[in-house]
Structure formats: C-alpha cells, structure tokens
Amino acid sequence: MNGWRKQRGFSLPEVMVVLAIIMLLTVLAMPRYRKAKQVAEDASAQVNLKSVHTAQEAHRISHGEYAPNFTVLAGTGRSLPVLDGGGGDSGGGDTSVMVYHGFIYRMNRTLPDEYTVTAEPVEDRDSRPRYSINQTGALSASGGSGSSGPIGGTKPPPDKKKDEDKK
Numbered sequence: 580m581n582g583w584r585k586q587r588g589f590s591l592p593e594v595m596v597v598l599a600i601i602m603l604l605t606v607l608a609m610p611r612y613r614k615a616k617q618v619a620e621d622a623s624a625q626v627n628l629k630s631v632h633t634a635q636e637a638h639r640i641s642h643g644e645y646a647p648n649f650t651v652l653a654g655t656g657r658s659l660p661v662l663d664g665g666g667g668d669s670g671g672g673d674t675s676v677m678v679y680h681g682f683i684y685r686m687n688r689t690l691p692d693e694y695t696v697t698a699e700p701v702e703d704r705d706s707r708p709r710y711s712i713n714q715t716g717a718l719s720a721s722g723g724s725g726s727s728g729p730i731g732g733t734k735p736p737p738d739k740k741k742d743e744d745k746k
Contacts, residue, residue: 648675
C-alpha cells in the first residue's frame, strides 16, 4: 500500500477510443450536412432571384426602365457584396456581379426593358444547377445533375366543368 496512489484522469487507450468514435460520427454526418447546406443554398438562390425580379419591377415602375446593375437596383445608402458595379459597355449591355450565400449572381441588362439574372453555385458547379430569371419572372434551372427547365410556375385555371358537375 505504500507506493500506490489513486490514478486520476483517463488512460491513453480510453482517450483514443473516444476520439475514434467522434471521428466516425463526424465522417458519417458530413455528407448529410453538405447535402442539407446545398439544398438550403439552392432554395436561397431561388428566393433571391425572385426578390431581384420584384425589385426590378419596382425600379421599372419608378424609373421607366430596369436597373442596369445591382448597385443601382439597391439604391443609395445600401451596401451589397457587389464585385463589379457595371456601367461599362463590354459586349452590349451592363453587367453586375455579386457573391452572396454560396452563389455568384450575374445581372445582364441588354436593353432598358430586358434583363437576365443568373445564379451559379460557388461550390460543386458540375453537379448543381444554375438558376436564372428574366423580366418575365420565369425562374429556370439548367445544368447540374438535376433536371433542367422552368421551376414552379402558375397553376392552371380550375376546370369550370368539374365545378359545375359538383353542384
């Protein structure tokens, strides 16, 4: 009993087992986390494009034409993460680039009454779709491993004949 002291703390094998379990759980959780993050970023990009369309319509009503770039669209006193405010004539039209929440947004106004805004993902560009919206408000997706074409849209009008048959 003379040389024995009570040990405190954990032994090296115990710590290694705990770390191995934590690493295993992390490896299993990362793909789901990344997928959830991509789904959230894609939904955010679609909402942001719809917001840009709404802001463009308000700008057109106020000024008689669509805004040429994000800086003009935001208005004075507002800060946006705009990389290039546009205003130059490079290839027929104003262009503006903004990076926001995992997407690169590009606004291109070719005519005062026409514009297109595209949203391209920053990460995994080959497997994720690119979204775009134009002055008609039509939101579409292209590229990536998913399907391409219009997103959402309007519901067809209800069938009057079916409503009359119910009466």
